[in-house]
Amino acid sequence: MLETRGLSAGYGRDTVLHDIDLVVRPGEIVALIGANGAGKSTLVKAISGLLPARAGEVLLDGARIDALSPRERVLRGVCLVPEGRQTFGGLSIEANLRLGAFARGRLEPAALKELIDASCAPFPILLPRRHEPAANLSGGQQQMLAIARGLMSTPKALMLDEPSLGLAPALVSEIFRLIAELRARGFAILLSEQNARQSLAISDRAYVIENGRITTGGAARDILASADIAEKYLGVGHRIGDSAGARQVAMTARLREIMGAR
Numbered sequence: 001m002l003e004t005r006g007l008s009a010g011y012g013r014d015t016v017l018h019d020i021d022l023v024v025r026p027g028e029i030v031a032l033i034g035a036n037g038a039g040k041s042t043l044v045k046a047i048s049g050l051l052p053a054r055a056g057e058v059l060l061d062g063a064r065i066d067a068l069s070p071r072e073r074v075l076r077g078v079c080l081v082p083e084g085r086q087t088f089g090g091l092s093i094e095a096n097l098r099l100g101a102f103a104r105g106r107l108e109p110a111a112l113k114e115l116i117d118a119s120c121a122p123f124p125i126l127l128p129r130r131h132e133p134a135a136n137l138s139g140g141q142q143q144m145l146a147i148a149r150g151l152m153s154t155p156k157a158l159m160l161d162e163p164s165l166g167l168a169p170a171l172v173s174e175i176f177r178l179i180a181e182l183r184a185r186g187f188a189i190l191l192s193e194q195n196a197r198q199s200l201a202i203s204d205r206a207y208v209i210e211n212g213r214i215t216t217g218g219a220a221r222d223i224l225a226s227a228d229i230a231e232k233y234l235g236v237g238h239r240i241g242d243s244a245g246a247r248q249v250a251m252t253a254r255l256r257e258i259m260g261a262r
Helices: 040-048 070-076 093-100 109-120 139-151 169-185 196-202 220-224 227-233 243-259
Strands: 002-011 014-024 028-033 053-060 078-081 157-161 188-193 205-210 213-219
Touching: 002 040, 014 028, 014 040, 014 053, 014 188, 014 213, 028 040, 028 169, 028 196, 040 053, 040 078, 040 157, 040 188, 070 078, 078 139, 093 109, 093 139, 109 139, 139 157, 139 169, 169 188, 169 196, 188 196, 196 220, 196 227, 205 220, 213 220
Parallel strands: 028 188, 028 205, 078 157, 157 188
Antiparallel strands: 002 014, 002 053, 205 213
């Protein structure tokens, strides 16, 4: 569904991404793992068109879209849910949702209501409060709103940039559970996350990005089991046999069991 070939991008004179090749298929979650500054956010911006590509290709459904504007990419089916949620607190929840369909132009009231209902279906807490200001929502609920707003564009490929940022641990688990449920709706989901452990737990495949380059790719369960990845990104080394490390490994196994990650 979504593919990049030799994609490079950057800011000013600095090239941040170098020859990025990745594939996200329909109905799967692909995790993008890397430290702060590795290039994760730059990559999703380049795919969405917010940052021009310097080289390479971006394809959706096999057709190149790298020459298209961000709006045209949205209309083709690419959606970025940005880091930090970026909801409009002074607007109602419903108004925030309607902004997600802005690129599609004016919709008939019945079609708009149907779209809002469908986009909020994974997040039932939103509809009963749709006339409230978005600022009334908790951080986790605002993240739900940001994702629902993205679904209003009827995407084929959904990119989530740091959806757990700033959330309490209990809310992080809930957001990841909801993301895992979206897979069943057939989206190609690219999950760019600092929380490597939980993102790998719900993902089908993963890529590791370091200094703007893909260094590792494969099944998420294999990357999760890698001693090197554990040392760098999961907060526990396989060479460290302490009880805290064992507890984290056990928690990951339980999370995979609960979420039914493949």
